[in-house]
Amino acid sequence: MKAILALDQGTTSSRAIAFGRDGQVLASAQQEFRQIFPRPGWVEHDALEIWRTQRDVASQALASAALSAGDIAAIGITNQRETTVLWDRATGLPVANAIVWQDRRTASSCDALRQAGHEPLFTARTGLVLDAYFSGTKLAWLLDNVAGARERAERGELAFGTIDTWLAWKLSGGVAHVTDASNASRTLLFNIHSLRWDDELLGLLRIPRALLPEVVDSSGVVARTFCDGLPPDLPIAGIAGDQQAALFGEACHQPGMAKNTYGTGCFLLMNTGTRAPASRNRLLTTVAWRRGGVVNYALEGSVFIAGAAIQWLRDGLGIIARAPDIDALAASVPDAGGVYFVPALSGLGAPHWDPHARGTIVGITRGTTRAHLARATLEAIAFQSAELIEAMAADSGIALRELRVDGGATASNLLMQTQANLLGVPVVRPRITETTALGAAYLAGLAVGFWKDDAEIASMWARDRVFEPALSREGAQDRLVQWKRAVERSRDWARD
Numbered sequence: 001m002k003a004i005l006a007l008d009q010g011t012t013s014s015r016a017i018a019f020g021r022d023g024q025v026l027a028s029a030q031q032e033f034r035q036i037f038p039r040p041g042w043v044e045h046d047a048l049e050i051w052r053t054q055r056d057v058a059s060q061a062l063a064s065a066a067l068s069a070g071d072i073a074a075i076g077i078t079n080q081r082e083t084t085v086l087w088d089r090a091t092g093l094p095v096a097n098a099i100v101w102q103d104r105r106t107a108s109s110c111d112a113l114r115q116a117g118h119e120p121l122f123t124a125r126t127g128l129v130l131d132a133y134f135s136g137t138k139l140a141w142l143l144d145n146v147a148g149a150r151e152r153a154e155r156g157e158l159a160f161g162t163i164d165t166w167l168a169w170k171l172s173g174g175v176a177h178v179t180d181a182s183n184a185s186r187t188l189l190f191n192i193h194s195l196r197w198d199d200e201l202l203g204l205l206r207i208p209r210a211l212l213p214e215v216v217d218s219s220g221v222v223a224r225t226f227c228d229g230l231p232p233d234l235p236i237a238g239i240a241g242d243q244q245a246a247l248f249g250e251a252c253h254q255p256g257m258a259k260n261t262y263g264t265g266c267f268l269l270m271n272t273g274t275r276a277p278a279s280r281n282r283l284l285t286t287v288a289w290r291r292g293g294v295v296n297y298a299l300e301g302s303v304f305i306a307g308a309a310i311q312w313l314r315d316g317l318g319i320i321a322r323a324p325d326i327d328a329l330a331a332s333v334p335d336a337g338g339v340y341f342v343p344a345l346s347g348l349g350a351p352h353w354d355p356h357a358r359g360t361i362v363g364i365t366r367g368t369t370r371a372h373l374a375r376a377t378l379e380a381i382a383f384q385s386a387e388l389i390e391a392m393a394a395d396s397g398i399a400l401r402e403l404r405v406d407g408g409a410t411a412s413n414l415l416m417q418t419q420a421n422l423l424g425v426p427v428v429r430p431r432i433t434e435t436t437a438l439g440a441a442y443l444a445g446l447a448v449g450f451w452k453d454d455a456e457i458a459s460m461w462a463r464d465r466v467f468e469p470a471l472s473r474e475g476a477q478d479r480l481v482q483w484k485r486a487v488e489r490s491r492d493w494a495r496d
């Protein structure tokens with residue numbers, strides 16, 4: 001056996017990467033798919049298109065590395081989290097488009113649950129806050145708005161799943177209806193302490209139990225492939241949500257180790273071991289992975305707009321032609337000239353959770369140029385992450401020793417240096433930045449003995465570059481105080 005095949009089903013594209021025994025990429029393939037915006041604030045995907053693109057890139061990756069079925073030890077799945085699919089068990093057809101994690105259509109039902117006083121219960125049981133981000137209210141919306149869905153769900157004719165569940169179902173020819181504990185922990189329906197679907201929460205959201213998948217380990221054989229386009233009988237041996245997979249792929253196996261992913265948004269996760277600390281600072285407590293029935297938890301901070309702010313400079317303002325151009329433009333000025341850009345383009349995530357905040361640029365003077373704005377954009381990404389780290393240290397009682405990073409925007413050296421300056425700890429960029437897919441591969445490979453243990457995996461993790469802090473703590477504190485003033489000005493802006 002030569003390889004593990006990781007399926008990385010992301011928000012904008014489906015990817016497949018084959019990894020060899022040394023953790024190196026043997027082959028990869030990627031396909032974008034349609035983003036459907038039926039109304040402002042709504043975001044949908046066609047689940048069948050997700051399946052087709054995912055299956056096709058898997059088969060392309062195998063072909064391009066000339067890998068045959070006998071070379072593949074296992075398949076690992078990692079996925080955009082929270083996105084909600086509801087399908088017919090008999091036909092395997094979705095009853096509606098999938099509702100994507102970014103979709104805000106259930107913000108008012110979250111408000112209603114909060115006003116009814118239910119948020120403390122949801123938080124205590126699930127580790128989450130009541131936000132439209134998570135699957136529970138999206139599933140309830142589908143049951144209430146797709147004709148006949150609720151009756152069919154009660155009769156056991158429909159199945160619910162996040163994207164991992166949907167892919168495992170399709171890959172196994174409708175045999176497996178499973179989700180791993182990390183994905184389950186993003187639904188608002190799963191008790192992260194008892195590790196069971198929670199009847200009281202299901203009752204509050206009026207969700208029939210018959211819809212729910214079985215919750216399985218993140219590492220372990222759950223099914224075998226049986227579908228068109230892929231070799232039969234390959235074991236599906238690992239499943240984890242994308243951010244949890246990245247934590248594993250960064251080899252953050254020990255409590256206190258943390259990673260930050262700089263993609264469309266930023267997702268900072270700190271391993272908290274077998275403890276599930278309740279957050280006092282509006283971070284999420286979430287399942288990192290479950291292995292051999294034992295759960296490892298994490299604290300998570302999610303920032304909705306990070307690299308997407310760079311895309312907005314490119315597509316919305318046209319002040320750069322390509323995302324990588326931001327570094328040189330931002331480096332052409334010594335600082336942001338007093339400009340602060342709060343990229344609350346779709347509200348603010350952790351730790352503010354303000355869906356009504358909107359993008360705000362303050363401190364503009366006659367001397368402000370597009371270079372200052374470019375620099376303020378990179379700084380905004382670093383400021384938002386610094387706020388998360390601050391909250392995390394307060395919640396966990398663990399001071400960070402270093403921050404491991406991944407994601408597309410880590411290509412910006414200026415961003416990485418700014419981040420180290422604000423945090424006061426080294427920021428470490430690994431050689432392989434495909435950590436999400438790698439994490440899924442590791443979870444699957446460990447399950448089938450392709451890799452021996454965590455130590456072997458940790459030994460494969462290698463640094464590309466370390467960014468050491470080069471700013472006094474007082475200097476960093478002053479900058480953060482200014483940033484927080486700017487955030488205040490962005491808040492509570494949009495009114496329904």
Ligand code: ADP
Nearest residue numbers: 263264307308310311323324407408409411412
């Ligand atoms: P996702 O998985 O969320 O789609 P990626 O990890 O692929 O995100 O990262 C894409 C993001 O990285 C984009 O938002 C883009 O703005 C940013 N990005 C890509 N290249 C660079 C670069 N060289 N410098 C700064 N940002 C970049």
